[in-house]
Amino acid sequence: MGKLGFFALIVAALAALLGERIVNLRKRTLASRELVKNHLPNCVALKNLEYGSEDITIIGDGLALISTGLKYPGLPSSDVPGKIFSLDLQDSRMKPVELRMSRNFDLDSFNPHGISVYTDPSDDTVYLFVVSHPQHKSQVEVFRFVEDDHSLVHLKIIKHELLYSLNDIVAVGVDTFYATNDHYFSHELFKGLVEPLLAQPWSNVVYYSPKEVKVVSEGYYMANGINISPDKRHIYVADLFDHNMHVLERKEDNTLSSVKSVALGSLCDNIEVDPETGDLWLGCHPNGWKAFMYDLNDPPGSEVIQIQKIHSEQPVVTQVYADDGHVIMGSSVAATYGGKLLIGTVFHKALGLKFSILPSFSDDPGKMYILDLLHPKPTPVELQIKGELDLSSFNPHGISVYTDETDDSVYLFVVNHPEQKGSQVEIFRFVEQDTLVHLKTITHPLLHSVNDILAVGVESFYATNDHYFHTDALHVLTVLLGLPLCEVVYYSPGEVRVAADGIMSSNGINISPDKRYIYVSDIIGHEIGVFERQEGEQLVYVKSVAVGSLCDNIEVDHKTGDLWLGCHPNSMKLSNFDPKDPPGSEIIKIKNIHSEQPVVSQEYVDNGRVIMASTVAAPFEKKLLIGSAFHKALCCDLK
Structure with a gap:
């Protein structure tokens, strides 16, 4: 028997054992x-x-x-x-x-x-x-x-x-x-x-x-x-x-x-x-x-x-x-x-x-801010939200902006996780420099565990599901077994479908400056997947680039095409949060991603004493913004 056959037998045996154990667990839990x-x-x-x-x-x-x-x-x-x-x-x-x-x-x-x-x-x-x-x-x-x-x-x-x-x-x-x-x-x-x-x-x-x-x-x-x-x-x-x-x-x-x-x-x-x-x-x-x-x-x-x-x-x-x-x-x-x-x-x-997973240090509802990076002293300003959105349960995750070329209207798409309601997408129109007008809420069975979003139209987008199962325990099980069950979903008012699958844990998503390629971060697989957009919003896998870290969100420099990644260098410190030994932060840049030899470089790293659990890095005019899952944000000068 060849190595491939032996490996197949091992996988089959483990799958059978796992199946029997799950059946037993279902019996015990009635x-x-x-x-x-x-x-x-x-x-x-x-x-x-x-x-x-x-x-x-x-x-x-x-x-x-x-x-x-x-x-x-x-x-x-x-x-x-x-x-x-x-x-x-x-x-x-x-x-x-x-x-x-x-x-x-x-x-x-x-x-x-x-x-x-x-x-x-x-x-x-x-x-x-x-x-x-x-x-x-x-x-x-x-x-x-x-x-x-x-x-x-x-x-x-x-x-x-x-x-x-x-x-x-x-x-x-x-x-x-x-x-x-x-x-x-x-x-x-x-x-x-x-x-x-x-x-x-x-x-x-x-x-x-x-x-x-x-x-x-x-x-x-x-x-x-x-x-x-x-x-x-x-x-x-x-x-x-x-x-x-x-x-x-x-x-x-x-x-x-x-x-x-x-x-x-x-x-x-x-x-x-x-x-x-x-x-x-x-x-x-x-x-x-x-x-x-x-x-x-x-x-x-x-x-x-x-x-x-x-x-x-x-x-x-x-x-x-x-x-x-x-x-x-x-x-x-x-x-x-x-x-x-x-x-x-x-x-x-x-x-x-007569009768988790990540820490959160605030009970306040989520908010949206705007920051003018051209100002000599950039200061975040809270955006006022108007419309019928329930602000008390607003729990924002990934975001994406789409500008309508016909009238220059700016739309903000926000992944939202209101308590006990799973995942949904909120669409806003940005007006008056400091106001968001809520337009609609989008829910769908395929949008069950949404992490990040990429808007490609006034009402259309790609979104990543970072879990296959709804519970953390079963998600951890899929990770331990190395099961690539996560996917990317395409949504439009006329069509909703899985556009790409076979991903360990799909996280950040973004698009190339020429709109031809979609980038997806597989946080558990430690790689960035490159997909080509084809007619009918079909995604075809091109290649993966290893990054050596658990990378979260992706920002793309629209001038150079470089990818900037907010990453978690040690996931165990993140999941077992201890303020005495905090999770660190790492910023990675990928240059020439479409070449035969992309250049992956570490641009910033910290042991958690300055900033914990970095999730995003966005460059602009010699400045770099670093955001985090539950800590503060940094604005740094680039070298």
């Missing part, structure tokens, strides 16, 4: 399950909880504490820092109130996940334990709750090598607790992709005290919610991917021994225990595949399950509430008090029923 609605009366959405309500716990007097703002890999999230709210369930207004935090606490990096309350019987002091993930790491924050002042006083941070992938926590003392690790690996790539595909029982439960930290239970596919029985004798652990509730007995040395497991038929997240009846209330994901593949047109549903008599030979498992995602998406917790049921979610709102 991907084929269709939910039948089972609503309760008098449901109201709670105010102030727009960024999720991942965990809820209730103090004895009817005061609920709610964590919000969780940023969890693979799931939708907000850039707003996490917060803790309180909700008085005895108040008919049902209005959550944000708790103030002490000044010594780093609010900007607060990323709360599971929470638990412990009341010290010696003085009735209430302690709140919060799992937090600053920079996607794991630690436990301990606060003292001051109810009269609506505040939390930060006491300490707890870190330990065994607390590496925390999900939920149950406090059993002033400084002791049990916690679940929902993954075996701590790196986001392995957590989000490798583990789900392998589907091995590698997660565990850890006991922590100042004197002793140890694994006390293991063998879970994804240990998630954890709580304790009213008599403190048993610990309950939800295995999300195994669809079971595990009952564990506490021993004198704080180890746990397995008693039984109860089948749930759903992917259950957090656990709340009714202190009077001992019933377990679970926030569940009825179809986990929809949660991971998040599509607003087919949203992930919500399910609340109650377990009665869990210690009997025949526990009673009941579906109390179910919704297909059009009322509430991604339920993660359910808590009861005084005839009321609260349902919290990972990333959606909360109901009261």
Whole structure:
């Protein structure tokens, strides 16, 4: 057998293995399950909880504490820092109130996940334990709750090598607790992709005290919610991917021994225990595949399950509430008090029923600026936007300008990613030096993951899709397997089609000065593809030029035809953003790209201390503008 045949066999075997693993993952996530609605009366959405309500716990007097703002890999999230709210369930207004935090606490990096309350019987002091993930790491924050002042006083941070992938926590003392690790690996790539595909029982439960930290239970596919029985004798652990509730007995040395497991038929997240009846209330994901593949047109549903008599030979498992995602998406917790049921979610709102990838350092909507490079002191000026565009959700990405030769009208095409709406293209007309008039919004199924755009007419353009799948995890999988699934799409009012494909991750796009060639940056393939435009807007591949970096947007010097590229010299530093070791910037120029020997030169490089994550470089009259994904912009003099 030749080398080619052997390679083909290897690829076929890997494809078969991958296919089997994906089928298995779909089974574990209940991907084929269709939910039948089972609503309760008098449901109201709670105010102030727009960024999720991942965990809820209730103090004895009817005061609920709610964590919000969780940023969890693979799931939708907000850039707003996490917060803790309180909700008085005895108040008919049902209005959550944000708790103030002490000044010594780093609010900007607060990323709360599971929470638990412990009341010290010696003085009735209430302690709140919060799992937090600053920079996607794991630690436990301990606060003292001051109810009269609506505040939390930060006491300490707890870190330990065994607390590496925390999900939920149950406090059993002033400084002791049990916690679940929902993954075996701590790196986001392995957590989000490798583990789900392998589907091995590698997660565990850890006991922590100042004197002793140890694994006390293991063998879970994804240990998630954890709580304790009213008599403190048993610990309950939800295995999300195994669809079971595990009952564990506490021993004198704080180890746990397995008693039984109860089948749930759903992917259950957090656990709340009714202190009077001992019933377990679970926030569940009825179809986990929809949660991971998040599509607003087919949203992930919500399910609340109650377990009665869990210690009997025949526990009673009941579906109390179910919704297909059009009322509430991604339920993660359910808590009861005084005839009321609260349902919290990972990333959606909360109901009261009688109920990434890159950092972003601003919650402000996107804006457009203009900069006069002929001015001796160039100063960006914000453009005023008029028309029916929803400015509050404006999230601009790639841009392109087209000048109509018939009347010199200037049109600006902007790739926009409004929250939970995927990709769309906004078309503006530039008027009066400082104003954009919004003309129309363009959406289409083929424009599903748009990165950059190249306008070639008043209403026609080429656009790059940088993903084939909608979720980051599956996109990473295609990158690991080296699958060139991305494409370039041509759009006009009369025709929309794929114009070029077979690209690892199509990013920046631009056109030659004579309009004959299209340039496409394959950011993962580290190359610039050259395509010839032919009649009927067909693109024919000509060649590729290796650039040795992850190059983003492309600008073309209209006098020389040189290509200028904003690049990322180290993608791992970009995806694992650490301000102490920031991602660098690199500017590359390509001269004579259509010759047999194009000249590729590095024009600027920085380790991230001056400018991080460069995405674009534009030359003009001996000046060079350098833009970035989330940092500042530079204006430099060219040599």
